[in-house]
Amino acid sequence: MSDTTRQRDISSGAPAGGRAQASASLSPVAFGLRLLNFGPLLILALLVVVFSVLTPNFLKPGNLSNILAQTAVIAIVAMGQQLVILTRGIDLSVGANLALATVVGGLVFRATDGSGFVVITAMLLAGTAVGLVNGLVFVFGRLPHPFIMTLATLSICRGLALQFSINNTTMRGMPDAVLFLGETSALGVPNSFYVVLGMALIVLVMTKSMVWGRWTYAVGGNPKAAVEMGISVKWVLVSTYAFAGLCAGIGAVVLSGRTGAGSPLYGTLLELDTIAAVIIGGASFLGGRGHIGHALIGALMIGVIRNALNLLNVGVFYQMIAIGVIIVVAVEADVMRSYLEGRARNQAARAQ
Amino acid sequence: MNAAAVPALSVRDAHKRFGAVHALKGVSLDAYRGQVLALLGDNGAGKSTLVRCISGVHALDEGEILLDGEAVALSTPAQARRAGIETVYQDLALFDNLTPAQNFYCGREISFPRWLPRPLRFLNARAMDQEAASVIDRLKVKLPKFDAPVALMSGGQRQAIAVARATVFARNVVILDEPTAALGLRESRKVLDLVHQLRDEGNAVILITHNMEHVIELADRAVVLRQGHKVGELKPERANQHELVSLIVGAEA
Ligand SMILES: Nc1ncnc2c1ncn2[C@@H]1O[C@H](COP(=O)(O)OP(=O)(O)O)[C@@H](O)[C@H]1O
Ligand SMILES: [Mg+2]
Numbered sequence: 001m002s003d004t005t006r007q008r009d010i011s012s013g014a015p016a017g018g019r020a021q022a023s024a025s026l027s028p029v030a031f032g033l034r035l036l037n038f039g040p041l042l043i044l045a046l047l048v049v050v051f052s053v054l055t056p057n058f059l060k061p062g063n064l065s066n067i068l069a070q071t072a073v074i075a076i077v078a079m080g081q082q083l084v085i086l087t088r089g090i091d092l093s094v095g096a097n098l099a100l101a102t103v104v105g106g107l108v109f110r111a112t113d114g115s116g117f118v119v120i121t122a123m124l125l126a127g128t129a130v131g132l133v134n135g136l137v138f139v140f141g142r143l144p145h146p147f148i149m150t151l152a153t154l155s156i157c158r159g160l161a162l163q164f165s166i167n168n169t170t171m172r173g174m175p176d177a178v179l180f181l182g183e184t185s186a187l188g189v190p191n192s193f194y195v196v197l198g199m200a201l202i203v204l205v206m207t208k209s210m211v212w213g214r215w216t217y218a219v220g221g222n223p224k225a226a227v228e229m230g231i232s233v234k235w236v237l238v239s240t241y242a243f244a245g246l247c248a249g250i251g252a253v254v255l256s257g258r259t260g261a262g263s264p265l266y267g268t269l270l271e272l273d274t275i276a277a278v279i280i281g282g283a284s285f286l287g288g289r290g291h292i293g294h295a296l297i298g299a300l301m302i303g304v305i306r307n308a309l310n311l312l313n314v315g316v317f318y319q320m321i322a323i324g325v326i327i328v329v330a331v332e333a334d335v336m337r338s339y340l341e342g343r344a345r346n347q348a349a350r351a352q
Numbered sequence: 353m354n355a356a357a358v359p360a361l362s363v364r365d366a367h368k369r370f371g372a373v374h375a376l377k378g379v380s381l382d383a384y385r386g387q388v389l390a391l392l393g394d395n396g397a398g399k400s401t402l403v404r405c406i407s408g409v410h411a412l413d414e415g416e417i418l419l420d421g422e423a424v425a426l427s428t429p430a431q432a433r434r435a436g437i438e439t440v441y442q443d444l445a446l447f448d449n450l451t452p453a454q455n456f457y458c459g460r461e462i463s464f465p466r467w468l469p470r471p472l473r474f475l476n477a478r479a480m481d482q483e484a485a486s487v488i489d490r491l492k493v494k495l496p497k498f499d500a501p502v503a504l505m506s507g508g509q510r511q512a513i514a515v516a517r518a519t520v521f522a523r524n525v526v527i528l529d530e531p532t533a534a535l536g537l538r539e540s541r542k543v544l545d546l547v548h549q550l551r552d553e554g555n556a557v558i559l560i561t562h563n564m565e566h567v568i569e570l571a572d573r574a575v576v577l578r579q580g581h582k583v584g585e586l587k588p589e590r591a592n593q594h595e596l597v598s599l600i601v602g603a604e605a
Contacts, residue, residue: 230430
């Protein structure tokens, strides 16, 4: 993350690397860009303050731990979604993919009767396989956009999960290892939070320190140029969708652990939650810009809003409306940022 | 100027079709080390298409490309780059979301450990930053913020970055597709200096431009395309400037 934050500081004209740019940091354009970059974090902080004033229960350790547990699945799957959106794509299948993976896990648990390792591996493989199919058909089937492909796998995965789950519904029972990851707490924090933390670190290294990550930014920034610079754009895309599938598989493990079950009904509308998390977290819907922090902040925002509105006894329909409004604000902020960058560019030209 | 007998790059009877559009209709040319070859033609003549075929972006439908007299298959841009062909594309091929240094090395990052497949390697960001900074310095390109994404830079700065990127890696053939199109006088001068330098370093340079002054000043030879055909090849001089222009626009000389 450090890399991008550094870029972003500079792009907003803030002092960077000890090199102060006094004139730039005072200009309203630079100030606006900077504000937009920190906007999601500010809004999250604001929400926390407002909710803790409105309802005293909000800041209690038990409730905070609750929020983390409720946010974990969205956060995990949103990390994959963020990478897909970074490359100018979208993955509508993550929710159904997750449901299918929990069903696969449940079935494997019954068939093999026990081993946590086997069940977890099966869930991760199921998720990755679906992501791989998404990527391969999208890229090598020359589809114009991943929207249709992942819409198709959404339907296929949900159908498979319903068809093959026992009695076409929730199946109780998960191995201890899965329960440990999803249900248990350590140091007052749910274990699923540590899963999120571990994944975030891995994704951070992959995207900021590895060539693969640089290439995902290149593909998102300018796919045509990426081809011209000799990057195998096709395999970057395939691996990105496969990774998004893996994230859905990890999300499946955590959710199965929390509920002690596998179910074809899990993950409904999770694709929308994860897309919303990425966008309201501050990543660009047009690709090329965003990092793991955006996905995490966005997921946390959704978790906080849902939790607090629950505590305040606000109906679930109003929660949907609230999140929808925030999405509009976030997308508008993205548009605003492009506009301000254009202004900054003109200033650079005139300054020459 | 000591042009070797064998051209660094030869294109033989190149054909390229895009559906119904026959963009190249049997074009041949030779580019020699230490020389500048001007590639001229009106808009839509097929110049960029030829460039993109040489750079491995498009595959030729017919014809062949030879490097140092040997037929080569340049089926991907990575292959062309490995063969020492550097291209400044007409649209610059820059990544707005990356810094100049990241743009420089995109697709061939300095990375370790070497035994891993490239995508799985770790970036050596410091080496790339230093290397890019020294190049930018050497070329006297003025960038206000070296570590800002290029989205925030002016047209001239962006063009300078694209040209500088090609000059770093130039080993054999350098192609510049309208590199001065967006530039003012002073910036154009800088790019032309770079073209000089690339030539003096022993590269075969192919320069596409609409500016006849630049052609006469820089080019050792000029190849003219019209509607996908090669319609002439001559040594551009002040004396035959009119002939050159009429070849380009297709008027009777
Ligand atoms: N990718 C493409 N698909 C279809 N037609 C193309 C493509 N690239 C170029 N063309 C066509 O090929 C012809 C030559 O274009 P181009 O090589 O760009 O000309 P120039 O660079 O000389 O202006 C034009 O008619 C153009 O429309
Ligand atoms: Mg052109």
